[in-house]
Amino acid sequence: MSGILVIAEHRRGVLNPATLETIAAAAALKQVKPQPVAVAIIARNPDEFVGQVNAAGVDEIIKVAVPTDTFQSDVYEATVAAVVAARGPAVVLFAHTVDTWGYAAAVAVRGGFGCATDVFAVRYEGDALVATRAGYKEKLHMDLDFPGRQTVVLTLRGNVFKPIEEPGSAAVSAVDAPAVAARTAHLGYIEPDQTGDVDIAQAEYMLSVGRGVGEEDNIEQFKELADALGFTLGCSRPVADNGWLPKSRQVGQSGKTVVSCKIYVAMGISGSVQHMAGMKHVPTIIAINKDAEASIFSIARYGVVGDMFEIAKELRNHC
Amino acid sequence: MKILVPVKQVAVLDEDFELRDDGLDADPDFIDHESNEWDDYSYEAALQIMEAHGGVEVVPMTVGPEDAEESLRRCLAKGGERAIRVWDDALTGAGPATVAKLIAAVARREGADMVFAGTLSADHSYAMTGICVAAELGWPHVAVVTALEYQPGAATATVHRELEAGLVEKMTVECPAVLTIQLGINQPRYASLRGVKQAKEKPVDELSPADLGVSGEELAASASFRLRRMFKPARGQAELIEGTAAEQAARLASIIKELRGAA
Ligand SMILES: Cc1cc2nc3c(=O)[nH]c(=O)nc-3n(C[C@H](O)[C@H](O)[C@H](O)COP(=O)(O)OP(=O)(O)OC[C@H]3O[C@@H](n4cnc5c(N)ncnc54)[C@H](O)[C@@H]3O)c2cc1C
Numbered sequence: 004m005s006g007i008l009v010i011a012e013h014r015r016g017v018l019n020p021a022t023l024e025t026i027a028a029a030a031a032l033k034q035v036k037p038q039p040v041a042v043a044i045i046a047r048n049p050d051e052f053v054g055q056v057n058a059a060g061v062d063e064i065i066k067v068a069v070p071t072d073t074f075q076s077d078v079y080e081a082t083v084a085a086v087v088a089a090r091g092p093a094v095v096l097f098a099h100t101v102d103t104w105g106y107a108a109a110v111a112v113r114g115g116f117g118c119a120t121d122v123f124a125v126r127y128e129g130d131a132l133v134a135t136r137a138g139y140k141e142k143l144h145m146d147l148d149f150p151g152r153q154t155v156v157l158t159l160r161g162n163v164f165k166p167i168e169e170p171g172s173a174a175v176s177a178v179d180a181p182a183v184a185a186r187t188a189h190l191g192y193i194e195p196d197q198t199g200d201v202d203i204a205q206a207e208y209m210l211s212v213g214r215g216v217g218e219e220d221n222i223e224q225f226k227e228l229a230d231a232l233g234f235t236l237g238c239s240r241p242v243a244d245n246g247w248l249p250k251s252r253q254v255g256q257s258g259k260t261v262v263s264c265k266i267y268v269a270m271g272i273s274g275s276v277q278h279m280a281g282m283k284h285v286p287t288i289i290a291i292n293k294d295a296e297a298s299i300f301s302i303a304r305y306g307v308v309g310d311m312f313e314i315a316k317e318l319r320n321h322c
Numbered sequence: 323m324k325i326l327v328p329v330k331q332v333a334v335l336d337e338d339f340e341l342r343d344d345g346l347d348a349d350p351d352f353i354d355h356e357s358n359e360w361d362d363y364s365y366e367a368a369l370q371i372m373e374a375h376g377g378v379e380v381v382p383m384t385v386g387p388e389d390a391e392e393s394l395r396r397c398l399a400k401g402g403e404r405a406i407r408v409w410d411d412a413l414t415g416a417g418p419a420t421v422a423k424l425i426a427a428v429a430r431r432e433g434a435d436m437v438f439a440g441t442l443s444a445d446h447s448y449a450m451t452g453i454c455v456a457a458e459l460g461w462p463h464v465a466v467v468t469a470l471e472y473q474p475g476a477a478t479a480t481v482h483r484e485l486e487a488g489l490v491e492k493m494t495v496e497c498p499a500v501l502t503i504q505l506g507i508n509q510p511r512y513a514s515l516r517g518v519k520q521a522k523e524k525p526v527d528e529l530s531p532a533d534l535g536v537s538g539e540e541l542a543a544s545a546s547f548r549l550r551r552m553f554k555p556a557r558g559q560a561e562l563i564e565g566t567a568a569e570q571a572a573r574l575a576s577i578i579k580e581l582r583g584a585a
Pocket residue numbers: 212213214215216238239240241242253254255256257258259270271272273274275276277278281291292293294297309310311312441442466
């Protein structure tokens with residue numbers, strides 16, 4: 004087994020830009036250990052995406068035409084297995100997304116492959132492939148290897164590997180999709196609720212509260228503080244799931260990305276990967292958390308280890 | 323009709339923690355345990371189906387040492403009549419694919435009709451186990467489920483799958499199926515004091531991998547990775563603001579003011 008196979012991801016006719024990050028990770032591995040890089044496009048009409056994945060470093064683009072526009076785990080599982088059987092790669096790379104949460108591990112179990120998820124660094128130590136991921140709410144990192152595995156499946160964390168912009172000159176080929184009856188069926192998409200009072204994606208200054216706020220009755224004082232500072236109030240998921248603030252205020256992977264934000268104050272938020280996905284790009288992050296080891300401090304520019312209620316109370320004297 | 327709900331007792335690190343001498347995990351002196359948050363939601367989803375229909379049995383199970391029984395009792399305090407705990411010391415440090423092999427073996431032995439796993443575990447966050455169980459069983463599966471309509475015995479269930487950025491997909495899945503249940507699908511109940519008391523009397527079957535017909539070789543072969551080491555990540559550049567709360571707040575206020583002035 005040799006070579007790297009990247010599985011492209013798309014939804015509703017749009018290539019997931021994380022695919023180009025995944026290609027970048029493959030290209031970096033190829034630099035240290037020369038080997039072919041192939042990108043498989045599994046789609047009803049793979050031609051749509053060929054130009055977009057033809058990035059520098061890609062040797063082959065494999066089109067696999069499947070009879071579905073939407074992600075169906077049975078179809079994708081069998082198709083990736085068929086492409087792996089056809090090309091025999093040593094490494095299969097996916098973006099770590101909701102779609103791949105739904106099937107990458109199954110591909111590995113069925114094929115007898117090694118597997119690691121949410122990987123943010125990958126390298127060779129001698130001949131061994133070593134993947135790094137985090138545990139314990141990002142407080143510890145772990146290095147994993149895959150002894151005895153001919154093929155290893157990795158899903159890669161987003162916004163870590165810098166996407167390749169430079170166009171490439173890959174050969175284009177095709178593999179036949181296996182015939183599979185999907186046991187899931189798409190009924191439709193439900194668009195995010197846009198009826199919120201503010202669009203946090205537009206906010207320049209944000210103050211977000213997390214589970215540390217404790218209970219619904221405590222929200223009001225942070226709303227007042229945010230107003231007094233001229234900041235927009237946001238939140239982490241548990242606050243929205245509990246109905247303490249509307250879902251439209253939720254920052255993160257399944258909420259919103261605060262695209263325009265310049266200063267983000269995170270109070271009582273631990274800094275899960277899913278929360279950080281929506282705000283880690285903000286130039287000035289100020290974290291207030293009573294746990295000095297909370298991972299939010301790893302991306303903050305300023306940190307206060309302390310009680311969010313006390314700090315909030317004192318801050319009111321300054322606005 | 324039976325719903326199997328695999329639940330995990332997760333490890334939580336103390337605010338100050340150290341690594342074990344072998345560098346393969348945190349020192350157990352600095353670890354507390356609690357039930358995995360996601361499993362509160364999957365168990366609630368199963369209980370709601372049980373309560374809405376006759377003839378539904380909900381069985382919580384875990385792969386874990388003796389103290390993991392606490393998570394099972396916590397479930398039983400909310401409902402359900404019995405639980406299953408699978409363990410053997412050889413399983414210490416077992417990864418998600420190995421755990422999934424055992425969950426699948428229990429599903430077969432129990433003749434489960436549905437498996438509701440959590441989407442993610444709060445400690446190791448693999449987001450793999452439920453999908454590996456489905457692969458072992460050859461069942462259809464959906465990950466990150468935020469709504470569920472299921473009539474016991476029906477050929478399909480209708481689910482919402484939560485995608486990125488608030489988008490949701492509505493879909494059907496053939497049953498039996500494995501679903502991984504996401505936060506917010508319901509409002510998990512609290513156990514009553516009476517429930518907690520009653521749970522103490524409910525049986526927890528203890529099974530070894532061998533009881534489930536899974537050999538040591540099969541377990542070893544199922545590991546999807548080997549852990550080389552754990553380490554504390556290099557910290558970011560956060561400038562820590564010291565002092566009393568008043569001093570800290572004053573400093574924050576001036577930082578904010580300055581940055582906004584510049585912006
Ligand atoms: C598919 C998927 C998508 C997700 N999408 C999102 C998303 O879009 N957004 C999101 O936020 N999460 C999302 N999550 C959930 C995510 O995994 C975490 O569960 C969540 O971000 C945790 O929120 P938190 O930091 O507020 O809570 P916790 O992790 O519980 O952290 C609370 C923090 O508050 C601190 N604290 C407590 N009391 C105080 C006090 N008095 N003063 C100061 N600090 C205090 C604690 O030290 C702790 O660090 C998603 C999960 C999945 C699986």
